[in-house]
Amino acid sequence: xxxxxxxxxxxxxxxxxxKRAKKGQGGPSVSMLVGIVLGALVLVVAAIGWWSGADWxxxxxxxxxxxxxxxxxxxxxxxDANNELLDATYCQTQKxxxxxxxxxxxxxxxxxxxxxxxxxxxxxxxxxxxxxxxDGLRIQALEDNEExxxxxxxxxxxxxxxxxxILNLVVTPPVSTGSCANSNPNLxxxxxxxGKNYCEGVEGCVxxxxxxxxxxxxxxxxxxxxxVACTAISGCTWTPNVA
Numbered sequence: 001x002x003x004x005x006x007x008x009x010x011x012x013x014x015x016x017x018x019k020r021a022k023k024g025q026g027g028p029s030v031s032m033l034v035g036i037v038l039g040a041l042v043l044v045v046a047a048i049g050w051w052s053g054a055d056w057x058x059x060x061x062x063x064x065x066x067x068x069x070x071x072x073x074x075x076x077x078x079x080d081a082n083n084e085l086l087d088a089t090y091c092q093t094q095k096x097x098x099x100x101x102x103x104x105x106x107x108x109x110x111x112x113x114x115x116x117x118x119x120x121x122x123x124x125x126x127x128x129x130x131x132x133x134x135d136g137l138r139i140q141a142l143e144d145n146e147e148x149x150x151x152x153x154x155x156x157x158x159x160x161x162x163x164x165x166i167l168n169l170v171v172t173p174p175v176s177t178g179s180c181a182n183s184n185p186n187l188x189x190x191x192x193x194x195g196k197n198y199c200e201g202v203e204g205c206v207x208x209x210x211x212x213x214x215x216x217x218x219x220x221x222x223x224x225x226x227x228v229a230c231t232a233i234s235g236c237t238w239t240p241n242v243a
Contacts, residue, residue, distance in 0.1 A: 067098040072116045075108035079117045091129035093158055105133070105158045127166075134163035178240035180221045180230035187235075189215045204235040 071094060078086045096103045104110075108117065109126045137156060141148035150169035154162045164171050182204070189205035192198055192215045196207035199215035206218045221236040230238040 068100070068112065071097055071106065071108075071110075072113050075113050076117045078108065079119055091126035093129065093133040104160070105156070107159065110159045130158045130161070130166050133158055134166045137163065138167065178227060178238055180224040180236050180238055182219055182221050183235050183237045187217065187219075189213070189217045191215075 075090065078090045090108045093105055093107050095105050097106050099106075099112075106113070107126050107129065108114070109119075134153065134156065138148045138153070141152075150164045150171045153164040153167055153169050154171050156163045158166065163169075184204065187202075187204055189199065189202065190213045192202050192205055193213055196214075199205050199207045202215075204217055204219045205215050207214055208216050219233065219235045221230065221233065224230040224233065224236060224238075227238040227240070230236045
């Protein structure tokens with residue numbers, strides 16, 4: 001009997017070991033899955049922060065310093081001091097100041113600052129300084145053997161005014177690619193030869209006594225190669241090319 005009890009206990013012990021082994025083979029635990037997910041999130045945030053820079057990372061936690069508030073304080077100090085030595089920095093362009101809607105190049109005549117400093121009704125005095133700032137970028141580009149076009153200047157702004165405007169550079173609008181065609185391709189002015197008034201009452205037709213068919217078309221849409229030139233003519237329709 002004693003041997004039988006020992007044998008049963010060994011069988012029970014073996015079964016318990018097998019059950020534990022099966023539990024271990026059932027997959028990762030909940031805590032392990034949570035750890036994997038958290039680790040992946042940390043890696044994603046770190047990667048985005050590395051690509052986007054420190055501003056993005058600190059902004060995620062609301063830790064960005066309020067640079068606009070600092071600039072308002074700086075400009076107000078200059079205005080209140082009314083000191084010519086300090087006034088020289090009033091028009092100095094501060095580069096890449098962090099504002100609520102992104103980074104900007106600004107001076108003390110930035111719209112948000114000028115209201116807070118109380119100089120709203122005073123004449124603006126910083127046009128020359130802004131010109132010098134934009135022109136300095138142009139000169140630097142030339143010294144570096146780089147091109148500085150009106151389009152390049154248009155991308156740089158001081159107080160929300162682009163350098164192309166400040167430097168009085170003409171920006172050439174991009175040329176649209178497409179085709180210009182008659183809005184009414186079935187129009188045949190020869191069908192309206194019953195008199196000048198009747199002919200010219202039809203858009204795109206004009207009366208010409210020198211022609212055999214006196215009512216002739218005045219629309220030559222196909223010769224127009226830009227959307228601006230095409231749409232300037234009544235009766236022409238511009239169709240952009242699909243990339």
